[in-house]
Amino acid sequence: MATMQAWVARDYGPPEKVLRLDKLPIPEPQGRQVLVRILASSLNPIDLRMVQGYGARLRRLVAREEFPFIPGRDVVGEVVESGSEVTKFETGDLVVGITDLREIGAHAQFSAISETNLTHAPPGIPPGKLAAIPYVAMTTWSALVGRLDLDPSSAAGKSLFVHAGSGGIGSFTIQWAKSLDMKVSTTCGPSNVEWVKELGADVVMNYRDQDYREIVQDVDFAYDTLGGKYEKGTVALVKSGGGYVSLIHPTMRYTDRFGLFGGGLAAIGTLVGRKILHGMKGRKYAWAIAQPSEAGITHVMGKVGSGKIRAVIDRELPMKDIISGFEHLASGRAKGKVVLLREDV
Ligand SMILES: NC(=O)c1ccc[n+]([C@@H]2O[C@H](COP(=O)([O-])OP(=O)(O)OC[C@H]3O[C@@H](n4cnc5c(N)ncnc54)[C@H](OP(=O)(O)O)[C@@H]3O)[C@@H](O)[C@H]2O)c1
Known part of the structure; x- marks a missing residue:
């Protein structure tokens, strides 16, 4: 063999x-x-x-x-x-x-x-x-296209806030969203502000000295790569009719701890409760897990091939x-x- x-x-x-x-x-x-x-x-x-x-x-x-x-x-x-x-x-x-x-x-x-x-x-x-590129790209595709129904063909002019623009997910998301002509705001550490601007972000906030909640308002999409104590402030940025999606959620942690059935039920219970709470304010609320997408990888690699994403x-x-x-x-x-x-x- x-x-x-x-x-x-x-x-x-x-x-x-x-x-x-x-x-x-x-x-x-x-x-x-x-x-x-x-x-x-x-x-x-x-x-x-x-x-x-x-x-x-x-x-x-x-x-x-x-x-x-x-x-x-x-x-x-x-x-x-x-x-x-x-x-x-x-x-x-x-x-x-x-x-x-x-x-x-x-x-x-x-x-x-x-x-x-x-x-x-x-x-x-x-x-x-x-x-x-592929894993961060498919994570973002699963979150924004899969969970929040962002349509790349009609995203131009819409606004997106993403945490951690200097991270793997953030640095891809900024370039992709700008390639769709979206308006992008983000946070990062002080030493990374300049190169995150070079990636194309319209507004870059240094998380050590600036409070994103005082600068960003009424976005169409908020993409949370930090979760935990950041969730409340990040959901609040979304305008009525817009959506929030988080990569940091307890699904795997619950299934690892309580088993697939018990953990799955606990995760669904938490998710549904938050969907109802934010739904009452007219906002979509979602959690995402990276999944392969044939349409997604083909779309993204088209952008990479034409030099729009590096x-x-x-x-x-x-x-x-x-x-x-x-x-x-x-x-x-x-x-x-x-x-x-x-x-x-
Ligand atoms: N659910 C899923 O399927 C899924 C998929 C992929 C990733 N994830 C999760 O998503 C998260 C992000 O992934 P990643 O690959 O982008 O991670 P990464 O490349 O390690 O990014 C970390 C970045 O976070 C930034 N950061 C730290 N504290 C911050 C704060 N308070 N405000 C703003 N930025 C801050 C750092 O910025 P500075 O260096 O500028 O300080 C660093 O660039 C990870 O926790 C990962 O496990 C989940």
Whole structure:
């Protein structure tokens, strides 16, 4: 059986303790899956948290086996084999996208991925530059298009507030929203104000010295990447008829703690209560989880190909240095994405 090298966890814990470079069989693509020879991937906060056990109950339900667990959601690579029902790609195609919760596994030499989670890579852009984009893009697509019904074709002139414009999600969202001619306001740390302005944001507030609640009002969309104590003030920015969506919600935490049924019920109860409360003020209220979208990845990569969106990269590392990449991500000092390149790229 042909084997590949992969970063594998056989238990949950800190990456430096549980992740090992190991040999595993190369997966066989099933049905609509293609086998992708990975050229680049990148690290997201979710990779770190899943290695530590976050979302384990949900993954136990959807994945064929819980362990060995290969983390990794962002994928750029070459199609080397196709399942029997694949129609979109051929061997040799360069593709970009994300793995879903059932597949994960991008921090490896090969990964079997549904063709609906992928699109053709825009030509002329190095794999490392593309790998920084898909997961943050699909998170934002799931949140704003999927949950708040933002229609990219009629978004021009509408206003969006997003927290943490210097983060992975924020720096993508600013560029995407500006490519749709939206009005964008955001917050970030003092040292990042200038480059966040360069990304295109119309209003950039330094969260240490300025209070966004006194500066921003009546937005069509508020996108919360901080949650917790920030939620109340962020929902209040939304005008009647507009919507609030948060990435920081208790769904996974509840299911990890109370099981899928009990945790799911607790999460739905909390969500419905808040929807009713904010609905009475004419605002949509939602929680989002990153999910693949064929329409979304195709739309976003069109923008990347035409130069409207560019990757924000902190550093590129060979895939063998994943542990130091996770350490840098965990330090909170990354300014942009940590990208992992296959050594022979
Ligand atoms: N629900 C989902 O499916 C989903 C998907 C993706 C991400 N997430 C979550 O969304 C969050 C954001 O993800 P990310 O990838 O963008 O994280 P990230 O790249 O680590 O972003 C962190 C940023 O937060 C900024 N920040 C810290 N405190 C702030 C404050 N008080 N006000 C404004 N900005 C502040 C920092 O800005 P400075 O450096 O300028 O200080 C930093 O740039 C994470 O918690 C992640 O786990 C959820």
